[in-house]
Amino acid sequence: MNFKAFLKEHIFLLDGGMGTLLQARGLQPGELPERWSLTHPDVIVEIHRRYYDAGSHVVNTNTFGANSLKFDAAELENVISAAVANARRAAAESTGAQSKFVALDIGPTGRMLKPYGDLDFEAAVGIFAETVRLGVKYGVDLIFIETMNDSYETKAALLAAKENSTLPVLVSNAYGADGKLMTGATPEAMVAMLEGLGADAVGVNCSLGPKALRPVVEEYLRVASVPVFFKPNAGLPRVIEGKTVYDVAPTEFAGEVAALLGCGVRGAGGCCGTTPDYIAALAAAARGLQPQPIDHKQRTVISSYTHAVVFDREPILIGERINPTGKKRFKEALRAGDMDYILQEGIAEQERGVQVLDVNVGLPEIDEPAMLTAAVTELQAVLDLPLQLDTSDPVAMERALRIYNGKPMLNSVNGKRESMETVFPLAKKYGGVVVALTLDESGIPASAEARVEIARRILREAEHYGIAKKDLIFDPLALTVSADSTAAKETLRAVRMIREELGCHTSLGVSNVSFGLPARDAVNSTYFAMALTAGLSAAIMNPHSAEMMKTYHAYRALAGLDENCADFIAFSETLPATQTTTAVPVTPKTVSENASRLQEAVVKGLRERAAALTAELLKTEPPLSLVEQELIPALNAVGVGFEEKRVFLPQLLMSAEAAKAAFEVIKGAVQGSASPRGKTVIIATVKGDIHDIGKNIVKLLLENYGFAVVDLGKDVAPEAVAREAVRLHAPLVGLSALMTTTVPAMAETIALLRKEAPWCRVMVGGAVLTQEYADSIGADRYARDAMEAVRCAEELLR
């Protein structure tokens, strides 16, 4: 019987600890245990055999750290082939009568993935893929990914397993005492992502004992629709007289784990500190237990790297602002590759209270796959909201799906054959909840019935691809009411029918309804309320619309979703008390008074105030004179204060941010007209270095002083810097490095720039740099701090 079939009908017993047993037999600290498969095969076979004798159905090969980061290609193959052979031999020699399987054990790489580490996601997939291919080559029965404490690395491993084998894959994560992974994921978020990617069973192992991990396992049982397994430690280790002792004994361990088998857990074993005795006790305790049926939960759920969002009675707000349609400033940011602008939009939406961010970066003249990938990478680095990948470009969709850290929403598929043939295979492979538009080759039907008919067709087609109903959300399309007075009503009928007749969730791009009308907010928010009442599950909307947010909060209170109306009351406190106090009190002042107040706002670092005053002044003053006569003098005053050590870095930054807020207002006003672009400065943190706070400070100040800054980010290869310097014919490059170990990369970058872009000047900075260091690597200038970087740039580019 193969393991997939076995899994369906049996409780399966896993093995116990390996590392602790090897240490007891002389494995030295720092020694690679995987090598023992070659050097001490008898020891390894004996441990495996004792687990099979104790009753394990599945024994993991001694390959926890067998990957190409730790072994060269030849040794890796030897290690894996020996490990599989040892497990096979143990199975053959064991006296146990049960079905026996060999699992390829895969642990974490020990490196952290980008952006907070330096291992690229695809590189991680490649590393796991090599191990998987070797395991398949030497004939394992299944793949066991375990002890993963980062959701992103878990995804890399599972993707590699799925892409390089057809074997069943079990995936197990290590949770801390707070019930989350070290990088923040909740069990619910992990299960959503892993099921989406096609894990055959999901589990919990290592870190703690059975009692401490029980709540995590119960959460798995609550949300998972695939078998759940459990492989805890023998409690916590203690050192007693130089020996490590775990505090949960075999019988106690077996009792606690077997109790969970009775609650629906389908597989069990042990991790650190457990031995064949523990597994024997577990086998005895599990004897006679019948496997509980796997409950297929109809949960429509998406996830980020931290948490899940469930579509249920709670209406879900999907922020629509990351989208260039009709937004000049956004288009300009996209063309300039200005990711900060996109991030700011996302962060502002989160602060307004949306639960999901729609991400659309499509522009005709833009490389959308590259841009969407970059936007998703940047957004998920700093924002913990699940994303809705919004693109009609299948290449962009697949690339974004690959690198997304969680289970996303996909926007969108529709009833056209071509659309379904493109989107469904991607959704099946990577997982995701797909937004399905009820239109087809003949357009959007007028009647609700016809739209529901398309929805039925989409459902049937999705089923062929193995995509369950719960992973579709229908958008019956909000049409413009000014064009057809019955259109809005008909869509609401479709919402209700899809909910009631098909049992599916719905989403609407609410704002479309008011197109062409005045006072759109009033129309949108009323329509939103009507749609919610009709059973709408989610809305793509603008969270900066106060009317929409009022409707949302009021609806939750009225629909019994807000206990004691607590959320509504908290929300109401953020609303302006009366209309009269909302205006920024700057109007009555004269222009010159406002101007000096703008300088003061910048000097004091008051962002909102600086922006408001600038907007007011722009009504009468030309933008350029505001910059030259107000903002630059204010910045200079602060800059000189900093150089004279009267003003400290935090204050300098607050002023720079206030000035930036003012510049943003000016930028918005002069858009389209030739906004003066300053001289180009490329900045980057060098290869190998991932700390860029200093570089970002320099960027802010350079922008304040009118330079056109092109920020290449951190961990940037010398070739990338040189390429951009040549492409833009940049007169100046600024490089930063934090560590002595990355200064050589800086030297290399400068050398390459000298060769490829001999006209380009280079200034350097960063914690470990000194004037001498800068001289020795051939930089033109060393800037001690951000202010000096501005002075350097002004001098070099004079």
Added chain:
Amino acid sequence: MAMMVRSFSAPPVDRREVWRYAGHRGADVEERLSLLLEECIAEAMPRLQYRVAYLELPLPLTCFAPEARAVIEERVTGCHSVMLFAATVGVEMDRLIARYSRTQPSKSLLLDALGSERIEALCDAFCAELAVEKDREGLAALPRFSPGYGKLPLAAQRELIALLDAPRKIGLALNESLLMSPAKSVTAIVGIYKENV
């Protein structure tokens, strides 16, 4: 001889120390700045973890490259064991710093300073606890020292992290440039000696 893990509750924040890390050398912190710091503290504190992985090894050492071993053994002359440890406040701090470095660098700077203060406070808490425990056994601990400081080469970081199984135990990994992720992490060595009675 096993790697152990200990979690700590948040040590109190030493605000003067945070200001020092942030490059604020003035005696008085104006109100708008202290408000900003309080905002950072309120936002960061619920998201931090305080984890330490540690391992006590008898002397003389059998691990570490010869050069590093010699430096360590010189630093702990007269000791009978060394405690290796790795501490981190977790990757959420990196995320917060990155988030604001793109949108509000002043806050990013203060969060970065707070992170430095937090990790030092964690190391202090661990060492204080260690001193108390060792004292009960009639032992005492020398001040901690770290790779990259004094004569101990930064490359010793690799072995320390591996010995402590730090990626698995506390989610602390090393990149190719020997930078630690999460950034607000410390590895260190403490010599343990018998107190003269």
